[in-house]
Amino acid sequence: MVNDTRQLNRMAVLTELLRIRPASRKQLAAASGISAATVTRAVEQLIAEGVVVEASELVSVQRGRRAVLLDVVADRAFVVGIDLGASNTRMLLADLVGTPIARRELVTPVEADAAHLAEWLASAAREIAGERWQRVAGLRLGLPGAVGRDGSTISNAPNLPQVEASGFLELVRAAADRPVGADNDANLALLGEQHFGAARAAPTAVMVTIGAGLGAGIAIDGRILRGARGVVGEFGQLPAGPLGTRLELMVTGPGIMRLAAEAGVRLDSPADLFATDASEPVRALRAHFDQAMLIVLTAATVSCEPEVIVLGGGIAKSLARDLGRYETVLEHHLGAAPRLLASELGDFAGATGAVVAALHEVYRGMGIDERAFGDLPVATADEPEPEPADRPR
Amino acid sequence: MVNDTRQLNRMAVLTELLRIRPASRKQLAAASGISAATVTRAVEQLIAEGVVVEASELVSVQRGRRAVLLDVVADRAFVVGIDLGASNTRMLLADLVGTPIARRELVTPVEADAAHLAEWLASAAREIAGERWQRVAGLRLGLPGAVGRDGSTISNAPNLPQVEASGFLELVRAAADRPVGADNDANLALLGEQHFGAARAAPTAVMVTIGAGLGAGIAIDGRILRGARGVVGEFGQLPAGPLGTRLELMVTGPGIMRLAAEAGVRLDSPADLFATDASEPVRALRAHFDQAMLIVLTAATVSCEPEVIVLGGGIAKSLARDLGRYETVLEHHLGAAPRLLASELGDFAGATGAVVAALHEVYRGMGIDERAFGDLPVATADEPEPEPADRPR
DNA sequence: TGACTTTGATTGCTGAGTGAAATCAAAATG
DNA sequence: CATTTTGATTTCACTCAGCAATCAAAGTCA
Numbered sequence: 014m015v016n017d018t019r020q021l022n023r024m025a026v027l028t029e030l031l032r033i034r035p036a037s038r039k040q041l042a043a044a045s046g047i048s049a050a051t052v053t054r055a056v057e058q059l060i061a062e063g064v065v066v067e068a069s070e071l072v073s074v075q076r077g078r079r080a081v082l083l084d085v086v087a088d089r090a091f092v093v094g095i096d097l098g099a100s101n102t103r104m105l106l107a108d109l110v111g112t113p114i115a116r117r118e119l120v121t122p123v124e125a126d127a128a129h130l131a132e133w134l135a136s137a138a139r140e141i142a143g144e145r146w147q148r149v150a151g152l153r154l155g156l157p158g159a160v161g162r163d164g165s166t167i168s169n170a171p172n173l174p175q176v177e178a179s180g181f182l183e184l185v186r187a188a189a190d191r192p193v194g195a196d197n198d199a200n201l202a203l204l205g206e207q208h209f210g211a212a213r214a215a216p217t218a219v220m221v222t223i224g225a226g227l228g229a230g231i232a233i234d235g236r237i238l239r240g241a242r243g244v245v246g247e248f249g250q251l252p253a254g255p256l257g258t259r260l261e262l263m264v265t266g267p268g269i270m271r272l273a274a275e276a277g278v279r280l281d282s283p284a285d286l287f288a289t290d291a292s293e294p295v296r297a298l299r300a301h302f303d304q305a306m307l308i309v310l311t312a313a314t315v316s317c318e319p320e321v322i323v324l325g326g327g328i329a330k331s332l333a334r335d336l337g338r339y340e341t342v343l344e345h346h347l348g349a350a351p352r353l354l355a356s357e358l359g360d361f362a363g364a365t366g367a368v369v370a371a372l373h374e375v376y377r378g379m380g381i382d383e384r385a386f387g388d389l390p391v392a393t394a395d396e397p398e399p400e401p402a403d404r405p406r
Numbered sequence: 407m408v409n410d411t412r413q414l415n416r417m418a419v420l421t422e423l424l425r426i427r428p429a430s431r432k433q434l435a436a437a438s439g440i441s442a443a444t445v446t447r448a449v450e451q452l453i454a455e456g457v458v459v460e461a462s463e464l465v466s467v468q469r470g471r472r473a474v475l476l477d478v479v480a481d482r483a484f485v486v487g488i489d490l491g492a493s494n495t496r497m498l499l500a501d502l503v504g505t506p507i508a509r510r511e512l513v514t515p516v517e518a519d520a521a522h523l524a525e526w527l528a529s530a531a532r533e534i535a536g537e538r539w540q541r542v543a544g545l546r547l548g549l550p551g552a553v554g555r556d557g558s559t560i561s562n563a564p565n566l567p568q569v570e571a572s573g574f575l576e577l578v579r580a581a582a583d584r585p586v587g588a589d590n591d592a593n594l595a596l597l598g599e600q601h602f603g604a605a606r607a608a609p610t611a612v613m614v615t616i617g618a619g620l621g622a623g624i625a626i627d628g629r630i631l632r633g634a635r636g637v638v639g640e641f642g643q644l645p646a647g648p649l650g651t652r653l654e655l656m657v658t659g660p661g662i663m664r665l666a667a668e669a670g671v672r673l674d675s676p677a678d679l680f681a682t683d684a685s686e687p688v689r690a691l692r693a694h695f696d697q698a699m700l701i702v703l704t705a706a707t708v709s710c711e712p713e714v715i716v717l718g719g720g721i722a723k724s725l726a727r728d729l730g731r732y733e734t735v736l737e738h739h740l741g742a743a744p745r746l747l748a749s750e751l752g753d754f755a756g757a758t759g760a761v762v763a764a765l766h767e768v769y770r771g772m773g774i775d776e777r778a779f780g781d782l783p784v785a786t787a788d789e790p791e792p793e794p795a796d797r798p799r
Numbered sequence: 800t801g802a803c804t805t806t807g808a809t810t811g812c813t814g815a816g817t818g819a820a821a822t823c824a825a826a827a828t829g
Numbered sequence: 830c831a832t833t834t835t836g837a838t839t840t841c842a843c844t845c846a847g848c849a850a851t852c853a854a855a856g857t858c859a
Contacts, residue, residue, distance in 0.1 A: 240711025
C-alpha cells in the first residue's frame, strides 16, 4: 500500500505526544482525532519499540480510573548542535525532546586545515556527549558561509575557508561516525529563536545578524528558506550609499570603523557609535547607519512580511533601545511592520538552532511528517535557557 | 477514520491523470505507485462521478490488448480569471484543465463605485461564459493592490480605490452568485508565468512588474508567498537615492518623467530613456535607472534566491536587450544570479494567473492535495498562448 | 462497607479497502 | 488457429480502523 495507514496513525500519535508531552491515551486520541482503540494499539507498538514509556499516573482529582501518562523516552537519543564560528565554537548536547543537557564554548582552531578541523569537531562532540555518545543520533553544523540546498556544497565562507574544502562534511561524518548535516549559521540562529527564543510562535520570521559581517536567515511558515546556493538573506549585498556601496560595508563592525576613519571621526570601538552622549560628527555617522539599517529592515520585511525580525550579533546589542524607533519608521513607510526583537538566545542561538535542525533530521528518520516540524520540539515553559553545562570551560 | 485511504487514493489517481493526461489505467498505476486493482476501482468511481471519461483507445503499435485512454472531463467546469486593472480589465475563460476558451480585453469603468464595479464584473463574466455560465465554478480577481492573507482584506490600491471598499468582494460574489477569490495582480501574473509562461519549471521565481507602479510577486516551491497584509514584494518601498528616495519613484514611468524634468532633460515618453541613440544627459539618467533596477533585482534575488526573475509591465518591455547585462552584474555581485526573462504572457499574465488560482480553488474543492498544485494544470506544449477569443473586442 | 457512578483503557467484532495473483479480454504473431 | 503478449478485472486473503461492549480503577454515597 502506498499509504500505510497504520504507520501514519502511529506517527500522528507520536507527533501529538511530542507536542503535548506528557499525555494520556485519551488526550492523544482527542488531540489527533484518532479513535481511542487505535491510539491504544499505536501506543502499544510505540512502547514495544522503546520510543514511549508509561510515566507516573496523574494524581487523581476526579472520580474514575486514573489516566496513565505517556511520555517520549527522551534519553533514547541525543543530538549535538554545533555553531562553528570564525573565532568561537558553541556546542549543545540535547535529548530527543530538545532538553539541553550540556553546553560548551570553545575556541575554534582557525589554523587547522579541513581534516584537523573535522577531527577536532568530532572529538569535541564525543567529549560533550560523554557516555551518551553511543546514543547520539547525529550532529548538525552551523557554518559562517553559504550552504547549498543539497546541504553539502559550502561556499562563501571567507572567515573560515577550511570548511569550503570539498568533502569537509564527509570528513566530519567519518571522524564522528555519525550523520552530519550543515546549514548557514544565520539560518540556524533563526531556527533556534523560533523554537526557543524571541521568535517563538512566529512561523514567518527573519533573523538579521550584524557583527563582523551581515547575515540573515528567513523562515516562512516554519520552514527555513534555503536557496540553491545560499544567497538567500544576503541583504548585505544591497547597494546603499551614493556610489553603490554595499550595505555590508556600512552596518557591520569593520564597516563602521572604516566609515568613521574616512570621515575623520575617532571611534574606539563600533559600540561608540551608539553612545547617547555622542558628539555631533558621530551623530552624523549614526544617521547614516540608521538609514542603512532601515534598508536592511525594509528589504527583510518586503521579502516575506515576517511577523518578527530578530536582531542578533555584536552590533545589534547596541541597538536594543532603537528598535521601537525603527519599528515606527518601518510602519510609516510600509503601512505594516513586523515586530523587531533582540535575540534572546544570544551567542547560543546558532547552536540551539543546530540542535533543532538535528532533531528534525532524527524525527524525519522516525517517519514523522515534516509538516509537523514547525512546532517540534516545543519550548517547555521552564527551560528556555539551557541549564549550565556540567563542566564548562 | 481520520485518514480515508480510499479518498486519498482516488485523488492521487486523479492528480496523476491531470498531470499526464490522457493516460491508461496502467500508466496511472505506475505513475502513482498504486496497484492496478485499486486504480481500476478508483477510476470506476471517478467515471461514475462524471469526472473522468474513457477516451478513444490508443492505436495499437504492439501486440496485446489496447490500453484504454482516460481523460478528465474538461468541460465539466469552467473558471473565469480576471485581471482588474486601473485602466484595462482582462478576462479569460478556461476549462477544468486550463485550456483557454475565450478572452476579453475591456476598459475598466473607473468612475463606477464599488457596487457598480462589482455588477459590471459579474455581467462581463456572464457574457464571456455565455451558455457555459451554469458550469462556471468560480471567479478569481487580480487587483492592483494588496490582498491580505485571508484573501478578503484589500488595501493599498490607490489606482482603483473602489476595490478597497469593505465588502467589495462580497458584492462581486453576490452579483455573480459564484465563489470569488482575490489576489494581488503581480502575484497572479507570476502564477501565470509559472504555469504557462517564462517561469515554466521554475517553482521558485519572482516576477517584477514595472509600469505606472512597481509590483512584485514571489513564489517559493510553487507556492505564492502572500503576506498577512500584502507587503510582500513591495520592493518599490526600498530607499535608494541619496535622500532616501523610494525606488518606486525612480524606476516607474511617472518616476522617470519626474526625474527627467528635475534634471532638465526632455523626454517625450519613458521609453525614450532606453533609446540606443540617446543624448548624453539621457544616458546619465539611464545610469541612475540601471542602478535602481539593480537594487530591485538584488533585493529580489536575495529574498528567496529564485531560479528566474520575470520582468513584466510597460517599462520592462524596453529592457529586453539589457537583461543579459543585468544578469552579468548580478552574477558578479552575488556570485550566483537567477535568469532574467521577459514576460511571455504579457498583458494577459495576470488573467492567466487568475485562471490558475481559480482552478486551484476548484481542485481544492475536489479534494486534491495542495502539494500537487505546483504542477497543475500543466501547460500543454501546443497551447502556451490562448487561442483568439471567439468574439474579441 | 458495598453498591453505584464515573472515567480511562482494552478487546471482540465487523466492514472497508488494499495488493497479489488468477483470470478475463483483446490485440498481434507465426 | 493456437500462441503470445499486454491491459483490465476479479477473486481472495489479509490488514486495520472504529464502534461498542467490556474491563479496570478510581471516587461517592447511603
